Amino acid sequence: MKIGISSTGVAAESLADPRFGRCSHFAIYDTADGSYRFIDNSAQSASGGAGIAAAQQMIDEDVEVILTGNMGPNAFNVIKGSEIKVYRVGSVSVEKAVQLFKEAKLEAISEAGAAHFGMGQGRGGF
Amino acid sequence: MELTIISGKGGTGKTMISVALASLSGNAVKADCDVDAPNLYLYYGGDDIKKESFYAAKKATIDSRFCKQCGLCESVCRFGAIVDYKIDHVNCEGCGACVLVCPEKAITLKPEKSADVYLTKTPTGMLSRAKMTVGSDGSGKLITQLRQNARKFVEDDGLLVIDGSPGIGCPVISSVTATDLVLLVAEPTLSGLNDLKRVAELCRHFGIQTLACVNKYDINPQITEEIKSFCAEQGISVIGEIPFDDTVMKSINELKPVTGYPNSIAGIAIRKMWGRLSDILETSRQKRLKELDGGELD
Amino acid sequence: MNLCVLSGKGGTGKTTVSVNLAVLLQANYYDCDVEEPNGFIFLKPGRVSAEDVTVDYPVIDNGKCTHCGLCAKACQYNALANTKKSVMLFPTLCHGCHACEIVCEPKAITYSRRPVGVVEQGDGYGVHCMRGVLNVGEHMAVPVIRELLKGLNPSKNNILDCAPGTSCNVVNTLRASDAALIVTEPTTFGLHDMSIAVELIKQMDIPFAVVVNKSRDDDTIIRRYCDDNGIALLGGIPYARKAAEAYSNGRLLSELPEYRQPYEQIADKLKEAFAWN
Numbered sequence: 001m002k003i004g005i006s007s008t009g010v011a012a013e014s015l016a017d018p019r020f021g022r023c024s025h026f027a028i029y030d031t032a033d034g035s036y037r038f039i040d041n042s043a044q045s046a047s048g049g050a051g052i053a054a055a056q057q058m059i060d061e062d063v064e065v066i067l068t069g070n071m072g073p074n075a076f077n078v079i080k081g082s083e084i085k086v087y088r089v090g091s092v093s094v095e096k097a098v099q100l101f102k103e104a105k106l107e108a109i110s111e112a113g114a115a116h117f118g119m120g121q122g123r124g125g126f
Numbered sequence: 127m128e129l130t131i132i133s134g135k136g137g138t139g140k141t142m143i144s145v146a147l148a149s150l151s152g153n154a155v156k157a158d159c160d161v162d163a164p165n166l167y168l169y170y171g172g173d174d175i176k177k178e179s180f181y182a183a184k185k186a187t188i189d190s191r192f193c194k195q196c197g198l199c200e201s202v203c204r205f206g207a208i209v210d211y212k213i214d215h216v217n218c219e220g221c222g223a224c225v226l227v228c229p230e231k232a233i234t235l236k237p238e239k240s241a242d243v244y245l246t247k248t249p250t251g252m253l254s255r256a257k258m259t260v261g262s263d264g265s266g267k268l269i270t271q272l273r274q275n276a277r278k279f280v281e282d283d284g285l286l287v288i289d290g291s292p293g294i295g296c297p298v299i300s301s302v303t304a305t306d307l308v309l310l311v312a313e314p315t316l317s318g319l320n321d322l323k324r325v326a327e328l329c330r331h332f333g334i335q336t337l338a339c340v341n342k343y344d345i346n347p348q349i350t351e352e353i354k355s356f357c358a359e360q361g362i363s364v365i366g367e368i369p370f371d372d373t374v375m376k377s378i379n380e381l382k383p384v385t386g387y388p389n390s391i392a393g394i395a396i397r398k399m400w401g402r403l404s405d406i407l408e409t410s411r412q413k414r415l416k417e418l419d420g421g422e423l424d
Numbered sequence: 425m426n427l428c429v430l431s432g433k434g435g436t437g438k439t440t441v442s443v444n445l446a447v448l449l450q451a452n453y454y455d456c457d458v459e460e461p462n463g464f465i466f467l468k469p470g471r472v473s474a475e476d477v478t479v480d481y482p483v484i485d486n487g488k489c490t491h492c493g494l495c496a497k498a499c500q501y502n503a504l505a506n507t508k509k510s511v512m513l514f515p516t517l518c519h520g521c522h523a524c525e526i527v528c529e530p531k532a533i534t535y536s537r538r539p540v541g542v543v544e545q546g547d548g549y550g551v552h553c554m555r556g557v558l559n560v561g562e563h564m565a566v567p568v569i570r571e572l573l574k575g576l577n578p579s580k581n582n583i584l585d586c587a588p589g590t591s592c593n594v595v596n597t598l599r600a601s602d603a604a605l606i607v608t609e610p611t612t613f614g615l616h617d618m619s620i621a622v623e624l625i626k627q628m629d630i631p632f633a634v635v636v637n638k639s640r641d642d643d644t645i646i647r648r649y650c651d652d653n654g655i656a657l658l659g660g661i662p663y664a665r666k667a668a669e670a671y672s673n674g675r676l677l678s679e680l681p682e683y684r685q686p687y688e689q690i691a692d693k694l695k696e697a698f699a700w701n
Contacts, residue, residue, distance in 0.1 A: 134460050135434065135435065135462075136433065136434010136436075136588040137433070137435010138435065141613070162591050162620070163433045163434065163588070163613075163617040163620065165617070168613070168616060202522065202526065204519075204520060204521050204522060216592070216596070216599070219519050221519055221521030222498065222521075222523050223522055223523045223526055226527060235500075258590070258591070260620065260624050260627055261624055261627055261628075262591065263591045263592050266563070291434075292459075292589070293460055293565075293588070293593075294558065294560060295558065295562075295563060295564065295593070296563045296564065297591075299563060313672075315671060315672035315674075316462075316465045317439065317465055317671075320460070320462055321460040321462065324560050325460075327560045327561075328560050328561065331560065345669055346669060346672040346673065349672060349673075378612065378613065379611060
């Protein structure tokens with residue numbers, strides 16, 4: 001099966017990107033042969049709907065699992081509709097993220113995070 | 127950390143406050159996202175270390191060599207952008223409907239240059255800015271690019287100050303998405319309150335942590351109180367009340383942060399505000415570090 | 425005649441000047457700053473009627489849809505996503521262009537309308553006022569501006585209070601205009617942003633003049649620019665804290681005795697400059 005990981009770079013050692021819609025690259029890992037392929041995130045510079053476009057890209061790549069830091073509500077709703085499973089990763093490398101997934105050490109993302117990965121969901125500061 | 131400064135209404139003092147806060151923070155990276163009226167760079171000297179053409183919206187172009195003047199394109203265009211087999215650049219929204227229907231394949235969508243994008247190295251940190259081609263659109267895509275360019279220079283514990291534009295449309299939406307904190311600059315006028323409510327609603331809609339300050343608060347103490355009540359209702363902390371101060375006009379004309387004038391009452395109030403703001407930024411930063419480090423189940 | 429009042433920079437006094445001139449000249453007032461309209465605060469129109477501004481959006485018939493994904497690919501705005509089980513629409517991103525309908529082979533797409541804003545109108549101070557208000561969260565102001573401008577009365581003088589900036593909101597308003605009035609302030613920023621507006625207006629080949637708001641004793645910075653460039657400067661509206669306070673409370677400045685005169689002078693010069701009917 002294929003796993004999509006939001007990535008800051010084009011190597012297995014690159015850090016996973018906590019953002020989904022605007023990460024620079026996606027790593028596509030194939031469990032069949034342990035290979036990595038890196039693609040540009042076509043949604044990166046979209047003025048609107050980056051999360052949607054990134055989600056569409058994952059669907060079109062036929063991944064069954066996505067590893068990322070945070071997924072906003074638009075992307076999340078698209079992925080939910082597709083039955084792809086999403087898991088949360090922290091600041092680890094892409095290959096470490098895959099390893100953690102295989103060891104069942106990752107938490108599933110069961111609801112959308114803050115839109116656009118802001119902080120605080122509109123709560124006042126202080 | 128990223129701080130976006132917006133106001134809804136124009137002329138409330140966003141840029142003046144952005145400059146002051148950036149100065150107080152030390153070497154904050156700056157992004158001037160008020161791309162229709164970019165004033166930030168006037169304050170800073172510095173050298174442009176990068177200049178790039180920016181292509182925003184796509185626009186349709188008709189190749190007259192292949193055009194058979196069947197008029198099918200004009201009939202599908204919803205924006206009145208095709209007249210006499212010519213594309214109206216202003217009305218064209220780059221949707222591609224005409225491209226899809228042209229039997230001669232005479233129409234293509236081409237990215238149109240809308241701005242020059244700069245990275246300017248100032249004595250107090252990098253400035254990311256753009257100069258629009260006149261009549262072009264300050265689209266969300268441009269703002270996103272400016273922010274991306276700026277981010278590369280922000281250190282782990284550093285700050286990116288984003289000076290936003292007036293309004294609540296596309297450019298403002300792109301200034302507040304994926305930012306860590308929004309600071310609303312309010313002016314105590316009925317117009318200012320009206321506009322503040324709408325931009326606050328926008329921030330709430332996108333779920334972004336929002337703070338506020340009232341500039342020139344003593345022009346109308348009653349409306350200042352109304353603003354504070356509104357913010358309290360919305361869970362928006364008011365972290366500063368800045369008095370009207372003639373020194374501000376002086377500081378703008380001398381192109382210096384108002385906090386550089388030791389006796390300026392506005393400067394003093396902004397310093398106080400910065401104290402509160404930097405605490406909030408630090409708290410948020412610590413929180414985010416914890417969240418990012420997570421992701422591994424025991 | 426349609427007179428567009430713009431500035432480049434926000435907060436210079438477009439609305440202040442627009443509403444006061446509208447009252448003095450008894451012209452119609454159109455608030456085209458649909459993202460943040462404020463004109464009605466000053467003109468206080470009564471008996472305001474409202475009409476929704478609506479745009480098309482696609483409705484996908486799941487029975488006919490084959491989930492081929494061509495619609496999502498054709499959409500330039502990422503408003504459609506094909507999950508291969510259904511097609512999802514994100515309405516605020518949709519421009520209503522119908523490209524999706526064009527590529528849909530099973531003809532599974534029809535259209536409904538959804539509101540993106542309102543156009544309101546009423547009468548205040550003897551002025552017929554209209555405004556557009558964009559719904560918060562909508563990305564695109566232009567459909568609301570266009571709908572508002574459809575209400576322009578060709579047989580009257582109309583003042584179009586423009587959005588700040590120089591992008592498509594402003595361009596769409598300028599396109600409906602016969603003349604333009606730039607409102608600036610005597611500061612470095614005012615001048616800087618005014619010159620951007622001047623460039624735009626010149627490109628669109630529209631006759632224009634300038635007025636200086638929040639004028640101080642020394643407006644040289646603006647005067648010099650206008651002289652050097654052969655631009656008509658109609659006059660200045662003096663800055664005073666009293667004016668700022670009146671404005672803050674939604675009062676028409678031209679009601680203050682000391683402001684009646686500068687506004688009347690500008691109104692007269694305006695009539696001259698644009699051979700006003």
